[in-house]
Each structure stands twice: as structure tokens, then as C-alpha cells.
Amino acid sequence: MFTFSDPTVIRRLQTEFIPVSGNSAEWQDGNSPTQRWFMSVAKQTDYLKAQPGGRTQGLYTLSADGTAFGWLNTHDPTSVNKFLDAAREKFRARKAVAVKIADEERKSRFAETPGATTSVIRVFTRVPPLPENANAPSSPSEYSSIVHQLNTKSMGRDHLWVYAEEVREILAGGERSKGDFALPATLAGRIVRYHLHDNVRGTADMWEPAQVRRADFTVREISRAKGARVFSLRGTFAMQLDTGARGQEGWLQGEFTIDPGAAKITRFRAYSEGKAWGRSKHTLEEPAGRFPLVIAMVETNDAVSRIVPPHFIWMGNQYRQPGVVFSSPPPKP
Numbered sequence: 001m002f003t004f005s006d007p008t009v010i011r012r013l014q015t016e017f018i019p020v021s022g023n024s025a026e027w028q029d030g031n032s033p034t035q036r037w038f039m040s041v042a043k044q045t046d047y048l049k050a051q052p053g054g055r056t057q058g059l060y061t062l063s064a065d066g067t068a069f070g071w072l073n074t075h076d077p078t079s080v081n082k083f084l085d086a087a088r089e090k091f092r093a094r095k096a097v098a099v100k101i102a103d104e105e106r107k108s109r110f111a112e113t114p115g116a117t118t119s120v121i122r123v124f125t126r127v128p129p130l131p132e133n134a135n136a137p138s139s140p141s142e143y144s145s146i147v148h149q150l151n152t153k154s155m156g157r158d159h160l161w162v163y164a165e166e167v168r169e170i171l172a173g174g175e176r177s178k179g180d181f182a183l184p185a186t187l188a189g190r191i192v193r194y195h196l197h198d199n200v201r202g203t204a205d206m207w208e209p210a211q212v213r214r215a216d217f218t219v220r221e222i223s224r225a226k227g228a229r230v231f232s233l234r235g236t237f238a239m240q241l242d243t244g245a246r247g248q249e250g251w252l253q254g255e256f257t258i259d260p261g262a263a264k265i266t267r268f269r270a271y272s273e274g275k276a277w278g279r280s281k282h283t284l285e286e287p288a289g290r291f292p293l294v295i296a297m298v299e300t301n302d303a304v305s306r307i308v309p310p311h312f313i314w315m316g317n318q319y320r321q322p323g324v325v326f327s328s329p330p331p332k333p
Contacts (some may be wrong), residue, residue: 003059006077015112017061022111025314030038032109035296045071053281059143066095076101089326114310117164121264122300123192123195125156128292156199159310162187163320164263174221183217183233189322190218191289192237194312197248197270198293202282205246206312207239209323214238233270243277248293250274256299261295268299 003009013019014109027038042056046247051057058073059080059149072079114120166184182188192215197204217235218258233254240247272295279286303324313319 003077003080006080009077009080009084012081012216016194017084023311024055024057024308025311026111026309032113032287033105034110034166035097037105040069040163041066042071044068047073049069059083061091063091063094063097064099067094067097075135110305112313113307114161114305114309115164116262118306119162119167120267120300121160121162121265121268121297122305123156123158124296124298125158125189125197125199125296127198127200128294141169154200158195158199159300159305159308160195161310161313161319162190162265163323165265167258167265169262170219170231171229171258173219174231177221183219183235185301188215188217188235190319191252192239193322194310194315195297195318196237196239196250196252196274196295198276198280198283199311200283201285203280203311204283205280206315211239211241212237213240214249214285222255227333228257228266229260230255237274246278246280250293252295254297261287265299268297270297271295272297281303 022034022038027035028042029035039056041060041062043062048054049054051073058071060071061069061083064071069090070083074080074085090333095266105258163186166187169184189209189212192212193207193209197207215235215237217233217237220232222230222232233256234252236249236251238247238249240249250273252270252272254268256265256269257267259266274293275290276293277286292322310319
């Protein structure tokens with residue numbers, strides 16, 4: 001059982017603590033009052049000693065005045081409950097401090113959220129059912145057992161943002177062409193750099209522009225009805241490190257509907273199949289060799305999608321403008 005499915009942890013977070021969640025990458029690397037406040041808390045803990053690369057991911061306990069009581073990064077409910085016990089005792093042992101929040105901080109954004117004209121697509125990633133022991137734990141450790149389960153049972157989740165100017169470019173392409181035309185370069189680049197990767201066991205490294213060896217995505221308008229315009233989407237892609245140690249290639253097909261007046265996508269269904277190999281810094285215990293990877297993309301507009309940004313939103317303008325994407329023969333692993 002993992003942390004947030006443990007009944008005791010759930011009860012304690014509902015009755016003893018005020019839980020808050022956020023994108024640690026955005027809070028660590030961004031530029032906002034939230035980032036500055038969060039890092040002042042994080043630097044009071046020992047996350048730097050234990051966390052690979054000095055990343056702030058994990059659980060923190062603190063008081064309203066920004067005093068940190070501890071940091072932990074584990075899925076084990078027993079460890080988390082001990083962590084909460086220690087924080088509660090430290091909080092009770094100190095005198096409460098009145099907190100004033102400046103107007104600048106009150107008005108500042110807590111995290112990046114999509115604009116009213118931004119279309120949000122939910123992205124799911126799975127390693128399909130593998131042969132027995134295809135990714136058997138390399139050691140009898142608890143970590144390896146958990147990773148083995150993640151490979152075979154879990155999925156990666158993220159949000160893809162599509163901007164209004166890209167939707168308008170697609171609409172214009174449909175007016176100009178009766179056949180296939182190119183998906184806007186910024187959208188194609190965003191998909192391949194930030195959303196086509198193996199993030200099933202953890203956070204995947206983004207693909208750099210030069211690592212994108214092929215990104216051929218075409219669109220075709222297929223129907224119009226009641227003011228809506230429907231388009232098909234198809235393409236192939238290939239990404240690879242210069243060393244060949246990590247890569248991915250495959251195809252993607254789908255269909256989406258646009259409301260021209262709002263310049264927004266109202267329905268989006270796409271599916272990708274391909275092969276991946278190698279590992280990112282935080283996706284260890286990958287299946288051996290070239291393993292299957294499937295990705296599904298579906299439109300969403302629920303409450304979660306309006307407050308949880310894409311993982312790589314911390315890249316700032318590079319998320320919106322991902323750089324040059326070019327075509328060439330697929331890489332060889």
C-alpha cells in the first residue's frame with residue numbers, strides 16, 4: 001500500500017494537518033513569490049543531502065510562518081506516519097507565531113494555470129503487459145519490487161496544453177488545403193519533446209530539440225457540422241540520445257473537433273504505439289531491450305486539469321515554443 005491510499009495517513013491529513021500539493025519543479029525553478037517562499041522552507045531541510053540532483057521532490061511538514069519540521073521522500077506509510085508524528089510534536093513544542101501575508105503574495109499566482117483559451121489534453125502512458133519476469137527486480141529490495149509493479153500495473157499521467165494560436169493555424173490550414181497539411185510546428189515540437197516518453201516509473205527526461213530525429217505530423221479536415229470542424233491527425237516520431245542509450249519511436253493517430261468561434265478543441269482522441277529503450281535519471285529498472293509503450297490522449301476540462309499544469313511547464317517559454325523539430329530517418333538503438 002502506498003502513502004495516499006493508507007487509511008491512517010488519509011485520516012491524519014484530514015484532521016491533523018492542512019495538506020497542500022504542488023509541482024516541485026515549478027516551485028524550485030520558477031520565479032514567483034510562491035517559489036521564493038517554498039525554497040526558503042526547503043533549504044531548512046536536508047533534501048540536498050539525500051535527493052539525486054538536489055531536487056526538492058518529496059513531503060514537507062511546516063508551520064504557517066515558514067518553519068520547516070522535516071522532509072521525507074518515500075511511499076512507505078509506516079515511515080510517513082512516523083514523519084507526521086515528529087512534525088506534530090515539534091509544532092506543539094513551539095510558540096505559535098502570527099503570520100502576515102503581503103498583498104503582493106496574496107495576488108500572485110500559486111502555480112501556472114491554463115488560460116481561458118487554452119485547450120487541455122490529458123495524457124496517459126503505459127508499458128503494456130510484459131512477458132513474465134521481463135523486468136524482474138534486479139535485487140530483492142523493496143524499491144525494486146515497487147518498480148516491478150509500476151512497470152506492469154501503473155501509468156504515467158500528464159497534461160498537454162494546446163494554445164489558441166495553434167488552433168487558429170489548424171483552422172486556417174483546413175481552409176487552404178483539401179488534403180493533408182502540417183501540424184503547427186510548436187504543437188508538434190511540444191508533443192515530441194515533453195509528452196512522448198516513458199514516465200511510467202517516474203519523471204522522464206525531456207527530449208532536447210537535437211534529439212528529435214523525426215516528427216512528421218499531418219492534419220486533414222474531414223467534416224463540418226453545426227459549426228464544429230473535425231480533423232484527423234496522424235504521424236510518426238523518433239527520438240534518441242546521441243549515445244543511443246535511450247530512445248523512442250512510433251506512430252500516433254487521432255481525431256479532434258474544434259469550435260472555431262472559441263478557437264478551442266472540444267474533443268480530442270489520439271493513440272500512440274511504439275518502442276522505447278533505456279532510462280531517464282528517475283525511471284530506473286526499465287524493461288530490458290526495446291519495450292512496448294502506448295500513449296493515449298483525451299480532452300479534459302475537469303477541476304484537476306485547470307489547476308495541475310504540464311510537468312514541463314517550468315521550462316517557461318520553451319514549453320510554448322519548444323524549438324526546431326526536423327525530419328530524418330528513424331534512429332537505430
